[in-house]
Amino acid sequence: MVLRLNSLWSVTTVACLIPLLWLLIDVGINNLGSNPIQAVHIRLGDWALRFLCLTLVITPVQTVTKFRGMAAYRQMLGLYAFFYATLHLLAYLLVDHALVWNLIGIDILESPYIWFGLVCYLIVFLLAITSPKWAKKRMGKAWKKLHRYIYIAALAGVVHYFWQLKGNLADPLFYLIVVIVLLGFRVLVWLKNRKFNKMMIPTRKKILVLPVKQDDVLAGISDKQGITVESWVDDET
Ligand code: HEM
Numbered sequence: 001m002v003l004r005l006n007s008l009w010s011v012t013t014v015a016c017l018i019p020l021l022w023l024l025i026d027v028g029i030n031n032l033g034s035n036p037i038q039a040v041h042i043r044l045g046d047w048a049l050r051f052l053c054l055t056l057v058i059t060p061v062q063t064v065t066k067f068r069g070m071a072a073y074r075q076m077l078g079l080y081a082f083f084y085a086t087l088h089l090l091a092y093l094l095v096d097h098a099l100v101w102n103l104i105g106i107d108i109l110e111s112p113y114i115w116f117g118l119v120c121y122l123i124v125f126l127l128a129i130t131s132p133k134w135a136k137k138r139m140g141k142a143w144k145k146l147h148r149y150i151y152i153a154a155l156a157g158v159v160h161y162f163w164q165l166k167g168n169l170a171d172p173l174f175y176l177i178v179v180i181v182l183l184g185f186r187v188l189v190w191l192k193n194r195k196f197n198k199m200m201i202p203t204r205k206k207i208l209v210l211p212v213k214q215d216d217v218l219a220g221i222s223d224k225q226g227i228t229v230e231s232w233v234d235d236e237t
Contacts, residue, residue, distance in 0.1 A: 009072060016080045019047045020087075037095050044088035049157050049175055051081035052124070056154060056182045063189055075131050078150070082128035085121050113163030116156045123153035151186075154179045 032039035058074035
């Protein structure tokens with residue numbers, strides 16, 4: 001079983017490189033249309049966003065299937081999102097602008113859609129460098145909080161896509177719906193768990209036992225003088 005999972009993981013790892021290979025073949029055979037530089041840039045951006053969405057799919061799949069070995073796939077897909085986003089950024093810096101920094105600066109200042117791309121990239125970068133197990137251990141609870149920013153990254157990526165597009169908005173709309181549905185799923189699970197935790201977690205409450213009448217003690221009805229006890233009571237509020 002472990003061997004089968006490991007080989008599935010290896011196959012997936014290699015399969016994620018197919019878009020790059022496909023792009024390289026298209027570059028090699030000159031199959032990128034009239035503006036190959038733009039085509040390379042666009043294809044890498046598209047794949048970065050696709051891998052980001054695939055990364056988001058993993059947690060709901062794990063919740064529904066209860067299959068626990070999926071964290072490694074989430075990490076791998078997230079790293080591929082970072083990989084394609086980095087190539088997309090490098091294509092922008094090296095191929096589109098030949099590292100002419102003042103042109104790049106002007107372009108960034110004048111194009112708000114690039115700000116969203118930048119936000120998306122910075123988050124994906126932070127998630128990638130904190131993805132190893134040792135970073136997770138070291139960061140404790142902060143790790144989970146930081147990694148929830150993947151939803152902000154995906155939304156920023158979709159806005160980045162929407163904003164620069166001149167024509168058909170169907171594709172970015174599709175990604176927007178995917179991200180909203182996945183985010184909605186997480187919110188529902190969170191709400192359900194919160195309600196469940198509220199029902200289950202006991203809170204320390206004081207129960208005051210009223211003093212018993214002295215006459216009753218004397219009459220032998222009770223032998224206690226009145227006490228205050230502390231007890232673990234379920235908090236149902
Ligand atoms: C600093 C970071 C980034 C810069 C400077 C940048 C720049 C650009 C530019 C200039 C375009 C327009 C391409 C063209 O039509 O010629 C573009 C498109 C795009 N970018 Fe980015 N981008 C960045 C980060 C990202 C990230 C992190 C993602 C996704 C995770 C992304 C996804 C896309 C997508 C999907 C498109 C549209 C492709 C299409 O038209 O099908 N970008 N980006």
